[in-house]
Each structure stands twice: as structure tokens, then as C-alpha cells.
Amino acid sequence: MASALQRALSTRAGASAVSAARVIVAVVFIAAALPKIVDPAGFAEDIRNYEVFPLWSSNLLAGVVPMLELTGAIAILTGWKRRGAALLLGLLTASFIALIASAIARDLNIDCGCFGQQSEAQAVGWPRLLEDVGLLALIVVAALNPKRPRPSALVASR
Amino acid sequence: MVDTLRDMAILGALACALGLVSIASRGDELPWFPDPAEAFAGSCELGSAPGDEGETGALAEVAGSQVERIAYAEAVTLIGDASVTFVDARAAEHFAAGHIPGALNLPAMNAEELLAMQSFPLPLEELVVCYCEGWSCEQSEALGKILQDRVGCQKVRVLEGGWLRWTERGGPIERGRSDHHG
Numbered sequence: 655m656a657s658a659l660q661r662a663l664s665t666r667a668g669a670s671a672v673s674a675a676r677v678i679v680a681v682v683f684i685a686a687a688l689p690k691i692v693d694p695a696g697f698a699e700d701i702r703n704y705e706v707f708p709l710w711s712s713n714l715l716a717g718v719v720p721m722l723e724l725t726g727a728i729a730i731l732t733g734w735k736r737r738g739a740a741l742l743l744g745l746l747t748a749s750f751i752a753l754i755a756s757a758i759a760r761d762l763n764i765d766c767g768c769f770g771q772q773s774e775a776q777a778v779g780w781p782r783l784l785e786d787v788g789l790l791a792l793i794v795v796a797a798l799n800p801k802r803p804r805p806s807a808l809v810a811s812r
Numbered sequence: 813m814v815d816t817l818r819d820m821a822i823l824g825a826l827a828c829a830l831g832l833v834s835i836a837s838r839g840d841e842l843p844w845f846p847d848p849a850e851a852f853a854g855s856c857e858l859g860s861a862p863g864d865e866g867e868t869g870a871l872a873e874v875a876g877s878q879v880e881r882i883a884y885a886e887a888v889t890l891i892g893d894a895s896v897t898f899v900d901a902r903a904a905e906h907f908a909a910g911h912i913p914g915a916l917n918l919p920a921m922n923a924e925e926l927l928a929m930q931s932f933p934l935p936l937e938e939l940v941v942c943y944c945e946g947w948s949c950e951q952s953e954a955l956g957k958i959l960q961d962r963v964g965c966q967k968v969r970v971l972e973g974g975w976l977r978w979t980e981r982g983g984p985i986e987r988g989r990s991d992h993h994g
Contacts, residue, residue: 691834694834694835694838694841694842695841695842698842698846699950702846703945703946703949705946705947709846710845710846712846713835713842713843713844713845713846714831714835714844714845716835716842717831717832717834717835717838717842718827718828718831718832719831720831720834721827721828721830721831721834722823722824722827722828722831724827724830725823725826725827725830726823726827729823735819735820735822735823737815737816737819738815738816738817738818738819738820738821738822738823739819739820739823741816741817741819741820742820742823742824742827745820761979762945762946762976763902763906763909763945763975764945764946764949777903777905777906
């Protein structure tokens with residue numbers, strides 16, 4: 655299994671898939687972070703609507719969470735501490751999944767706040783949950799380390 | 813694995829520092845800790861948990877807010893009273909999924925446009941009860957102010973705890989779209 659994965663990653667297609675996953679993950683998190691950074695008070699309101707976190711923490715989370723998203727996205731895109739960034743974004747996304755699942759379980763009809771309040775409202779629900787599960791899968795792919803094909807292998811394949 | 817955890821901790825610490833600087837730079841726009849009076853200006857009684865002890869059973873005015881409140885216990889007795897109008901300030905899809913029987917749907921985010929475009933049967937001298945999603949949503953307060961200040965409704969109230977409270981307490985509901993929405 656592991657060797658099959660290594661073989662897949664050593665192909666050009668595998669390496670391209672990993673690169674694409676990194677770009678997609680970075681773009682999604684940057685797009686999610688910027689509106690929240692522009693309007694942190696609106697994001698704090700979104701956080702309070704989940705009725706999970708204590709009131710005192712909502713503004714702190716509204717300040718820190720978008721920076722976690724932005725820092726992770728830049729790191730995964732540039733390759734600086736890439737695996738740490740993937741773990742950070744993975745944990746964030748897992749938290750979002752848990753939050754959305756709890757909102758669904760409590761039948762809350764609220765804006766998910768995924769892309770802040772600058773964007774069109776996205777109600778919490780199964781589509782948002784599935785999107786985040788898909789994003790988590792992409793983060794796992796983005797964390798993989800494709801090995802460059804050896805020159806001899808390239809020659810042999812011609 | 814240890815390296816990955818260390819890298820994550822470095823990135824996390826950097827992001828936290830940036831986040832704290834971001835909050836500090838916002839000043840009054842984003843205080844370190846929100847004022848409960850402002851955070852819950854939308855629909856809850858100050859300092860009260862969403863429990864019975866927070867309800868007065870009477871119309872109560874929240875300090876610093878412009879729209880008076882009405883508790884679930886009183887509001888539920890008004891169902892079927894033809895003189896009372898319930899107005900749902902949430903988006904149309906949420907309204908369609910379930911709302912207080914007989915309520916109008918007037919989403920707060922485009923209420924002014926909708927009021928300018930079409931006629932809503934809003935009584936000026938009878939009781940109008942606005943509600944939104946829960947304890948901390950702000951649409952009902954915003955809509956209440958519009959109905960008070962722009963439309964001229966004289967007896968506007970915001971339902972404490974909104975739709976969340978209503979359903980938790982087993983208030984009657986109906987489903988389907990409103991004839992009056994955008």
C-alpha cells in the first residue's frame with residue numbers, strides 16, 4: 655500500500671496532483687481568511703451564533719482563527735514548514751467539521767461564517783459539512799511529499 | 813512527526829501573535845472581550861441564560877436597546893390572536909423550513925428594499941413580534957428598528973431567544989413559504 659502510494663507520487667501525474675491540492679487548499683483558506691480579517695466583528699458574531707464558545711472568547715477567536723488560516727495557507731503554498739501547515743489546517747478543518755455537525759445536530763439555521771460576512775450567506779448544513787470533509791481530504795494530499803522522478807527513470811520511460 | 817508538530821506550533825504561535833496584534837489594532841471596533849449588552853443586543857435578555865429564570869413573562873425592555881422584548885411564555889399565548897403579527901426576520905429558506913404559524917417573512921438583510929417594493933400587512937397600532945434564529949442573532953433587532961422607525965409600527969417587540977427558544981419549548985410551527993417575501 656505504502657509502496658504503491660510512493661510509486662504513484664513519483665510519477666508526474668502524482669506530483670501534479672499534490673501541487674494542485676496545495677494550490678487549491680491555499681486559495682480556499684486565503685479566500686476564507688481575508689473577509690474575516692476585514693470584518694472581525696462580523697466573524698465574532700458568526701462564532702457567537704454557534705452558541706458553543708463562551709462569550710468572552712468570541713473576539714479572541716475572531717482575531718486568531720483567520721490568522722491561523724492565512725498563515726497556514728501561505729506556508730503550504732510556499733513550502734515553508736509545509737507539513738506543519740498541513741497539520742494546522744487539518745486540525746482547523748476538523749474543528750469546523752465538528753462545529754457544523756454540532757449545529758446540524760441542534761437544528762440551528764445559522765450562517766456558517768466559513769467565508770466571513772462579506773460573502774453571500776452560506777447556511778450551516780450537510781453541504782457545508784461535506785465541503786469541509788472534501789477539503790480535509792485535499793489537505794491530506796497536500797501534505798504528501800512527492801519524490802521527483804530520477805533522470806534515469808525518465809530516460810528509461812522514453 | 814516531532815518536526816511536524818514543532819513546525820505546527822511555530823506557525824500557530826506566529827498566527828496567534830498576528831491575531832492578537834490584529835485585535836489590538838482594531839481598538840473599539842473589536843474589544844478584547846465583547847460587552848454582553850452589545851453581543852446579545854439582538855435577542856436576549858441581559859445576563860440571562862436561555863432558561864426560565866431569564867423570563868419575566870411580561871414585556872421587558874433591555875437596557876441600551878431600542879426595541880422592547882417579549883418572552884416566549886407570553887408570545888406563545890398570542891398565537892391565533894388576529895391583532896398580533898409575527899414577523900420572521902430570517903432568510904426565506906429558513907422560513908420555509910419552519911416558522912411561527914401565521915408569521916410574515918421579512919428578511920432583515922433586505923427588509924427596506926422589500927418594504928419599498930411590496931405591501932406587507934403590518935399593523936401600525938397593534939402588536940408586531942419580530943424574531944430571528946436564536947439568542948445572539950441580530951436580525952430581529954434590526955428589523956424591529958426598521959418597523960418602528962421607518963414603517964411607524966408603534967408596538968414592536970423582539971422575541972427573546974427567537975426561533976431556537978420557540979422550538980426548544982415546543983411552540984407550534986408551520987412550514988412553507990410566505991406570500992410576502994422577496
